[in-house]
Amino acid sequence: MSTERYLPLARPVVGVSGKTGTWRIERPVINYSKCIKCGLCWLYCPDNVIEIVEGSAEYVKIDYDYCKGCGICSNVCPTKAISMVPEG
Template structure:
């Protein structure tokens, strides 16, 4: 099997785009009860702000793009509106 079909060709780097969390209008929330630990959210997060070991989210860098929600096969991630925005 070709590893390119399983793993991304490049890796996101935390903070490469600066602290992007301040312009986010929605944020991902992970339901750890539903989470299977597949790490697709971690693999696909373009800002590398999802923790690999505990699936915590660093909201300083999360821009609220929703890719993690889209990629989650268990629907354990939902995007919720930011308070005051």
């Protein structure tokens, strides 16, 4: 069985649905000590607001200007490194 990972051919433009504004009630927060750098959060984010930064201690960056707080990244994280916290 191959361990290679295949990435999608195309991804949506960052924040294709516009900036979030003030209506988001929860936002994702990353616990970097739990992150195994699998990239699943990046792959499944519907608004493409998660950036992978190779060689950085903070491997995953979230653009909160465009994050809608949907929680998909938190749900797909195998180590529960991403938690949803109340906004504000």
